[in-house]
Amino acid sequence: xxxxxxxxxxxxxxxxxxxxxxxxxxxxxxxxxxxxxxxxxxxxxxxxxxxxxxxxxxxxxxxxxxxxxxxxxxxxxxxxxxxxxxxxxxxxxxxxxxxxxxxxxxxxxxxxxxxxxxxxxxxxxxxxxxxxxxxxxxxxxxxxxxxxxxxxxxxxxxxxxxxxxxxxxxxxxxxxxxxxxxxxxxxxxxxxxxxxxxxxxxxxxxxxxxxxxxxxxxxxxxxxxxxxxxxxxxxxxxxxxxxxxxxxxxxx
Ligand code: PEP
Numbered sequence: 483x484x485x486x487x488x489x490x491x492x493x494x495x496x497x498x499x500x501x502x503x504x505x506x507x508x509x510x511x512x513x514x515x516x517x518x519x520x521x522x523x524x525x526x527x528x529x530x531x532x533x534x535x536x537x538x539x540x541x542x543x544x545x546x547x548x549x550x551x552x553x554x555x556x557x558x559x560x561x562x563x564x565x566x567x568x569x570x571x572x573x574x575x576x577x578x579x580x581x582x583x584x585x586x587x588x589x590x591x592x593x594x595x596x597x598x599x600x601x602x603x604x605x606x607x608x609x610x611x612x613x614x615x616x617x618x619x620x621x622x623x624x625x626x627x628x629x630x631x632x633x634x635x636x637x638x639x640x641x642x643x644x645x646x647x648x649x650x651x652x653x654x655x656x657x658x659x660x661x662x663x664x665x666x667x668x669x670x671x672x673x674x675x676x677x678x679x680x681x682x683x684x685x686x687x688x689x690x691x692x693x694x695x696x697x698x699x700x701x702x703x704x705x706x707x708x709x710x711x712x713x714x715x716x717x718x719x720x721x722x723x724x725x726x727x728x729x730x731x732x733x734x
Pocket of ligand 1: 493651655656657658659694695696697715716717718719
């Protein structure tokens with residue numbers, strides 16, 4: 483049996499100010515100190531990485547970023563490199579979040595390049611994949627997820643998934659209050675694992691696959707009880723310390 487320590491990662495998106503993130507983080511750190519077997523990670527906006535890096539020093543809670551450039555350095559105004567994230571002790575970086583794909587037009591190829599740059603620079607990418615509502619309604623969920631995954635496998639190699647996390651985030655469930663049922667999530671998570679297993683069985687069995695999309699304190703336990711759901715990527719509910727801590731405690 484593969485040991486996949488559950489991971490619960492907070493994606494704060496573009497929310498908070500110094501005045502609000504300090505008590506939020508303090509509440510989370512206090513709450514996850516007990517009764518929490520999950521690994522916990524927080525992905526704040528870039529400008530708060532230094533603050534969180536200091537607050538999280540010598541704790542078990544890990545730091546992540548929400549995006550990264552595929553370029554190493556140079557004339558790329560507004561971008562942030564892997565080396566810059568390493569400077570602030572980031573462990574994780576989210577790549578391919580649906581808001582990056584669909585609002586900012588990041589392509590499968592851009593995301594594959596970011597994933598490869600993160601792995602090469604010793605960050606652990608949290609690769610987001612997921613279908614839009616119309617794609618699910620057209621029965622194209624597996625086609626979309628396969629395309630998103632295969633582009634990364636072709637570009638970065640299957641072995642790079644040894645140092646990666648995948649998050650299945652159906653776009654229709656993000657921030658909508660409408661989550662996938664545990665069975666719907668499990669079906670796609672299993673599909674993802676089988677897709678990786680075509681290339682490397684051991685890697686497929688070991689990779690953690692998180693579910694994201696309107697996870698709340700009252701639905702987390704059912705979602706996390708599914709065999710192939712190894713934790714969650716949490717947006718809205720990670721902005722409230724009590725809610726987020728309850729979700730972290732819902733992993734077994
Ligand atoms: C997300 O944006 O990654 C997410 C899962 O958001 P929410 O939990 O708010 O649906």
